Amino acid sequence: MTETTEMRPEGILPAHMIEDMFRNGAIRSETPLVDGQIQPASLDLRLGTKAYRVRASFLPGPGVTVADRLDALRLHTVDLAHGAVLETGCVYIVPLQEVLDLPAIISATANPKSSTGRLDVFTRVITDDARAFDTVGAGYSGPLYAEISPLTFPILVRTGSRLSQIRFRIGNPLISDEDLQEIHAAQRLVDGGDERIGGGVQLSIDLKGSGEGSLVGYRAKHHTAVIDVDLRAVHHPLDFWEPIHRRDEASLILDPNEFYILVSREAVHVPPDFAAEMVPFDPLVGEFRVHYAGFFDPGFGHGQAGGTGSRAVLEVRSHDVPFLVEHGQTVGRLVYEHMAERPRRLYGEGIGSNYQGQALKLSKHFKVL
Known part of the structure; x- marks a missing residue:
């Protein structure tokens, strides 16, 4: 420079x-x-x-x-x-x-x-x-x-x-669990789960949805057509995904090397003075990887109706053996960091943010049914 x-x-x-x-x-x-x-x-x-x-x-x-x-x-x-x-x-x-x-x-x-x-x-x-x-x-x-x-x-x-x-x-702007507790008490970092903090904010999985038979996730199909990464809302979801609906037990067996789109039980809030990142894999919670894409920008879930935030969509892949996940099971951690300065525009404020206010949602490439 x-x-x-x-x-x-x-x-x-x-x-x-x-x-x-x-x-x-x-x-x-x-x-x-x-x-x-x-x-x-x-x-x-x-x-x-x-x-x-x-x-x-x-x-x-x-x-x-x-x-x-x-x-x-x-x-x-x-x-x-x-x-x-x-x-x-x-x-x-x-x-x-x-x-x-x-x-x-x-x-x-x-x-x-x-x-x-x-x-x-x-x-x-x-x-x-x-x-x-x-x-x-x-x-x-x-x-x-x-x-x-x-x-x-x-x-x-x-x-x-x-x-x-x-x-x-x-520097190293990672926020300690002690400070996260104080921030959560003042600004509500998550809602709708057990709201546990340890090594970051812990997130669990939602397999109940809105009731019996409701959509709780997707499993990717094999041998599909090509996806153009630069096009939005052009592909039909059912050509690429098998919907997963809730059953009585609100659980799911992850098949080895299959790819799933699921959603967190908690709604996530990233206040304007902070940024967050999902820890992609934690061997302490199971033999699977959660959330390949880990950045949550300042303003994610901020100002949502009722202060409920936005859900974290979970990209899940099991490894080696079938693995049972159940509703409310811990699947990942969200770590928070300080911003050096507050952004002048937040996530979702007219900047083409695709996932503000999301629940269970596929990528922007798919039509919304």
Whole structure:
């Protein structure tokens, strides 16, 4: 960077500070930003012009670039300029349009966008010299890459498609359980469950719905048509999903390696001065992964009627063995962090937010029946 970044309080950087990073060269791109790319506490990352099919996922490790690994593992190159289908069961590496030149005080983490996670597209961001996925060290200068592996549906992507998002932070703004208790008492972080706090706000699963026979989830079908990730409300849900309805016992056996869309029993609230993230997998609660897409922006569930917040949609995949989940069972944790400054516009305030006020809901690509 050519401009010195002034010291600021610890916290997640809001949209207006991300805009400042573009102006001072901490984030660069050869193409202009598009509407909605900067969210209240995150930046959507855009695919570049090429995708590289590789033999295996990888981490470069210290002193090694992603380009070095690609030279050894690349199978073939896919042109994304006019759109291309990424097949299930394959691993692709895509250079992203955004390039970083971070100040020494700013680090970042990445995650799939909510819509990406709800399609069961396994997406991670990689940097040069990386020892971990989705993690960008303070002061990193260099390119970003997306590793993309569609697990259930083949997807159509193109240059500019946005599958991942990145969140920038100064210091370690994670909020302790003791402070979360005080915030919850003042602002109600969750409603409708046992409201347990431990390692973050604990969330449980809703398998009762509104009554006997009500819709409580979806299980993905196999051998479906292609999903265009840039189109909204064009696909019929029943072509891709099997609805799951409540039974007497309000429980569900997760079949190994099947993908489910379920919903939390609790309504979630992220007040304006905070951001939140779902912990994707906790081996203490069962052999399954919950919520691939983990970012909850400031304002999620804020100001909803009656203060009830918005439900957290759960993207669930069981591993190795069938696993029984029951109504009210703990399935994940929501950790909260301080914002460095309050965003000037919150989630749901006229910025194309797709999931404000949601209950059980598929991704934006599907028609609402």
